[in-house]
Amino acid sequence: MARYKPTTGELESLADVDKALKELCALEAEIERIDAEADKQIAAIKAKAAEAGKGLRERVKEVSATIKAFCDYHKGEYFKDKKSLDLAFGTIGYRLTPPSVSITKQTLPLMKQLGLVGYIRVKEEVDKEVLLSLDDETLAQIEAVKKQKNEFFIQPKREQVNKDLLASA
Secondary structure (H helix, E strand, O other): OOOOOOOOOOOOOHHHHHHHHHHHHHHHHHHHHHHHHHHHHHHHHHHHHHHHHHHHHHHHHHHHHHHHHHHHHOHHHHOOOOOEEEEOOEEEEOOOOOOOOOOOOOHHHHHHHOOOHHHOOOOOOOOHHHHOOOOHHHHHHOOOOOOOOOOOOOOOOHHHHHHHHHHHO
16 A cells, blocks of 8 residues: 655745744734724724614614504504504514513522422533543443544744744844
8 A cells, every 4th residue: 555645835844834834923913914904994884884873773763662652552443353454564563472481589499399390491411521531341331432633733923923023123
């Protein structure tokens, strides 16, 4: 079986790798600068849009409240037999919300005291961190297996690039 040798491009020594890491630092710094500038511009645009639309949003709330007040006042007249009305520019009406229960801090202890434990949710889940302490044989019995990888990483030293830039200036 022939050995596979990956292409390393222009890199022929660790010195070349170090130069490539330096370039990586510079590239990442430039990407961060561009992203920061874009974030600044986006924030300014959002703030400008929020200010420009402030009056309109308040007017939407006012008009909606006025329509609701009208419908509440005439509920028996317009919504006696139906829940909604289709008008030329939209639909107005009432929707029944799904039922919900409001509880207090005392609800859970009182339920336990009354023996209503069937109405208490208990979430069961596997504690994977504790499973790491089990041996492989026990893990196999429960159809689990430990996994560990030796992954490659690159951690550029950006501060060194900054020092080099300051020294050359």
